Structure formats: C-alpha cells, structure tokens
C-alpha cells in the first residue's frame with residue numbers, strides 16, 4: 001500500500017509529461033489494435049471458411065468457367081454428399097465504391113450447403129419462387145437500407161446489362177465470423193438471360209461447391225474430382241474452401257505485411273517516447289533514489305518503484321486504449337461498409353495490446369533502473385534534480 | 386561522560402582517493418580516529434578537505450581504499466553491498482544538508498520510510514512515527530508534504546526519520562548549512578538533546594564554529610589529515 005501510494009504519486013508528479021505519455025500510449029494501442037483488426041478482417045473470409053467443403057474451379061483461372069454438366073459427374077464421386085454451384089457476378093450497385101460480393105447460385109441446393117446462412121423458411125420459399133429474387137446479408141441490408149420487397153438494380157460487368165432483383169430474404173450469420181455482406185440470386189435467371197443475349201455462355205458455372213461425407217475425405221475427393229476432368233476441355237482445380245479463400249488473400253499479402261510492419265513501428269515509436277519519459281523522470285530523481293539507497297533500500301525496492309511507475313503509466317494508456325479500440329473499430333467497420341466480410345476486434349488483439357503495454361513498460365524501465373541500481377550513493381546524492 | 390567510554394567508531398589508517406581519468410586525487414590519507422559511544426563530534430576543516438568523504442565512509446555509503454573501519458564492533462569494509470545496506474538501515478541515521486525528504490511523501494510517511502525495512506506492524510510503525518514527530522515538535526504537521534514545510538521544519542522531519550530506527554550513530558553533513566539562524570539554532574538544540582537525553586552518538590560535519598561549539602569534541606581535517 002505504502003509503495004503503491006508512492007508509485008502513483010510519483011507518476012502524477014509531472015502531470016503534463018505523464019499525461020502526454022499516456023495519451024501517446026492510448027493512440028499507439030488503439031492504432032495497433034485497429035491495424036490488427038484490419039488484418040484479421042482481411043483474413044476473416046478464409047478463417048470462417050469451411051475445411052469440410054470443397055471448391056472446384058477451372059484449373060486455368062477463376063475467370064474461366066466450367067460446363068454445367070460437371071455437376072452430375074461430381075455427384076457420383078465417392079465421398080461427395082452434395083454439390084451446388086455458383087458464379088461470381090461482379091455487378092456495380094450505383095457506383096464502383098459500393099463493393100459487396102454478388103453470386104448467382106443454384107438456389108435449390110446452395111443454401112443447404114451453407115447452414116451458416118440463416119434464412120427464415122417463408123423468406124426462403126418466396127426467394128425460390130421468384131426468378132428475380134435475391135437474398136442479402138443482414139449487414140449489407142443495413143448498410144444500404146435494403147428491405148424485403150425492394151428492387152435493387154445492379155449494372156453487370158461480367159454479364160452486361162442492367163439487372164433488377166427483388167429482395168426476398170435477409171440472412172443472418174450463425175456465427176460471429178459469418179460473412180453477412182453478400183448478395184445471392186438465382187443462377188437460373190442469369191442463365192436464361194444468357195440464352196438470349198450470349199448463347200455461348202449458357203450452362204456454364206464459375207465454381208462448384210462440394211459437401212463431403214466427412215472432413216477427412218477432403219484430399220482424396222479433390223484428387224478424384226480433378227482426375228475425372230483431366231484432359232477435358234475445362235480441367236479443374238479442387239481445394240478446400242479455406243485454401244480457396246486464402247488464395248485470394250495471398251494476392252494482397254504485401255499490403256497485409258505493410259500494415260503489420262506499421263503496427264509494430266507504432267509500438268516501437270511509443271516505446272522510445274516512454275523510455276525517454278522514464279529516463280527523464282529517473283534522472284531528475286537520482287538524489288531521491290540515492291537517499292533511499294543510503295537508508296538501506298535495496299535494488300529490489302528501487303526496481304519496484306521504477307518498474308511500478310512505468311507500469312502505472314503504460315497501464316493507464318493501455319486500459320484507455322483498449323476501451324477506445326471497440327467503439328473506434330466499430331465506427332471504422334461501419335465506415336468501410338461491406339468491404340470486409342466481418343470487422344470484429346478479436347480477443348487475441350486485446351491480448352496483444354496488453355502484451356505491447358507490458359513490453360513498453362519493461363523496456364522503458366530497464367535502462368533507468370539499471371542506472372539507479374549501479375550509481376554510487378555519494379554520486380547520486382550530489383546530483384541535482 | 387563519566388562512564389568508561391566504550392569505543393563505538395574505530396578508524397585505523399583509513400585512506401581514500403578519487404580517480405579522475407588517469408589522475409589519482411588523494412582525499413584522505415591515513416586517518417586514525419576513535420569515537421566513544423555517546424560522544425558528539427564536530428568535524429571541521431576548509432572546503433575540500435575531505436570532511437564529507439570521511440563522514441560518508443563512516444556512514445557506509447562509500448568504500449575506503451585502505452585501512453579499517455569498525456563501527457559497533459562490525460568491520461563494515463568487509464560487508465558486501467547488500468549486507469552494507471542492511472547494516473545502514475539498522476545502525477546509521479542520516480541528516481543531510483538539504484534534508485533529502487521524499488517530496489511525494491507526507492512528513493508522517495517520510496519518517497515512516499526507514500521502518501518499512503523492519504518487520505514492525507503498521508500499528509507499531511504508527512506509534513513510533515507519532516512519538517518521533519512529537520519529539521521534534523511537529524506533531525501538528527504530520528499530513529504536510531515537504532513543500533508545505535519551512536526549511537527548519539523539513540530538517541526536523543529528517544531528524545525524526547534519522548532516529549526512528551534507533552540507530553547506533555547519527556551522521557550529519559552540515560545540517561544547518563541551508564538554514565537561517567533561528568531554524569539552525571532549533572536544529573542544533575534538537576541534535577544536542579538527542580545526544581544528551583537519548584545518548585545518541587553524533588558525528589557532525591560543519592563550517593559553523595557556533596554549531597561546532599555545541600559538540601563535546603571538535604576534530605579538524607586539513608588536506609586529508611586530522612589535525613587536533
């Protein structure tokens with residue numbers, strides 16, 4: 001209690017200096033947390049992706065499609081429980097800035113494979129009965145104010161023209177990590193339109209989604225699928241949904257690395273600031289520490305006082321910073337709309353923030369502490385604060 | 386001092402030099418001195434003569450280069466850093482020229498500070514601190530911080546801190562050097578009382594002949610040697 005009082009009062013001695021240092025730590029901790037959350041959001045698609053679902057795509061590239069006829073052949077492969085298919089639509093809603101994923105899906109089967117997309121049964125029924133129907137994620141609906149019955153126009157890029165869809169359902173995520181920012185509609189609608197406007201693109205599919213009888217079948221089923229279509233016009237590449245998603249993220253790896261580096265740099269800078277604060281503080285009080293030594297206080301006590309003070313300052317900064325991270329991340333997540341599938345502050349991020357604060361305190365206290373421990377008492381007593 | 390004076394500080398052939406670069410500056414050469422229990426010694430001498438250096442050696446906050454230094458029968462030159470610190474906490478009371486109180490602690494807490502190294506309970510500590518502050522006449526200033534006290538009051542708090550652990554010796558380096566006449570007089574009277582009423586052994590460095598006059602004996606130091 002006595003020591004704690006002394007530590008806290010010491011920390012409060014230069015209120016401006018301590019205050020500014022705390023402020024710096026708050027900013028650093030928030031920035032660090034936010035950047036980590038951005039990186040997590042980046043990977044969240046892959047993280048939420050299933051390891052027990054396979055994605056089959058054209059082996060050459062995702063931009064090439066595969067014949068619809070593959071569905072039947074895949075279904076016959078041992079280990080396959082169900083098959084569905086989807087095509088990336090890539091339409092523009094009003095302006096290019098409003099990015100969200102849009103998929104033309106085989107409606108009768110698709111949602112059976114994605115139990116994490118929770119749709120009320122009557123909405124699902126309405127959707128299945130409406131050729132132009134669409135189901136949208138909750139966050140997407142909230143971002144753009146979509147309501148059931150609304151007509152939403154998308155300007156096609158891959159599939160030219162203006163496409164009107166009627167919102168028939170809104171899905172929620174079964175998990176916190178479920179991407180609730182997607183836009184689904186009927187593959188059949190796109191296909192029928194192609195019949196008229198671009199007959200050569202009829203009956204083609206972007207990706208097949210395969211549900212397995214067991215997660216342990218992933219590697220042998222993907223090998224069988226790819227073997228089935230070897231030497232055909234459209235060879236396939238099958239991998240788990242997670243591997244498929246990570247493939248996307250790896251394209252932007254450099255940005256992720258840059259963000260990570262910046263987040264470490266921020267911690268490094270505040271470490272230097274804090275070290276400077278502690279060094280100044282301790283230098284001014286050398287004669288006090290020397291007096292304590294003269295009175296018989298040992299290294300343990302002095303280290304306790306110095307580290308304690310560093311921990312009080314870093315702790316205040318970290319506490320405020322961590323509390324601020326949540327509302328700021330929420331606003332940031334809202335501001336970026338549906339750019340990221342999910343934007344949540346992970347528990348791990350908070351643990352990292354705490355670890356950073358501890359590191360900041362320890363590093364800052366280390367050198368001044370060493371100096372106080374090794375200074376000769378008579379020299380310390382002579383020093384003027 | 387009518388009892389057979391028992392030697393409490395025994396200094397034999399003590400030497401100390403400071404090194405500045407490769408230059409060796411001898412400060413104390415061959416000091417031999419006995420101080421009896423209950424004595425009150427004033428150390429005088431010109432500036433730079435090594436008074437503070439000698440006092441610091443006696444107080445165990447500096448190490449001699451040669452010679453022996455035994456206090457209360459303990460050869461303190463043989464103690465390592467940690468043992469020496471523990472020894473100081475039990476046997477030495479410090480009174481500094483600039484008081485050296487902790488600015489973030491109240492008068493009460495400052496006096497309590499040395500007791501944290503003992504295993505007294507909080508209640509016992511409170512009792513001791515109360516008595517000590519009473520003794521120096523500051524019972525009504527316990528909650529004051531050093532910045533809220535006059536120089537003389539601060540020095541009296543420091544004296545209370547110096548005697549709180551009932552040390553073997555009290556060392557004072559120019560205890561009145563920073564005080565006005567009246568405050569200085571108060572502090573000197575207090576030190577005098579500690580010596581006469583409580584039987585404390587006091588070693589005081591001073592420039593002031595008036596202060597030295599209060600001591601039982603005066604030793605002169607010149608160019609690192611004791612003259613009478």
Ligand SMILES: Nc1ncnc2c1ncn2[C@@H]1O[C@H](COP(=O)(O)OP(=O)(O)OP(=O)(O)O)[C@@H](O)[C@H]1O
Pocket residue numbers: 379403404405410412430431432433434435436437438439
């Ligand atoms: N840490 C040190 N390094 C080098 N020289 C020192 C050191 N401390 C003291 N000295 C030198 O030792 C000599 C004696 O110093 P000391 O402080 O003991 O003198 P003093 O008698 O107390 O003087 P004053 O009356 O001015 O306080 C001085 O010449 C001083 O310059």
Ligand SMILES: [Mg+2]
Pocket residue numbers: 436437438558590
């Ligand atoms: Mg001196």
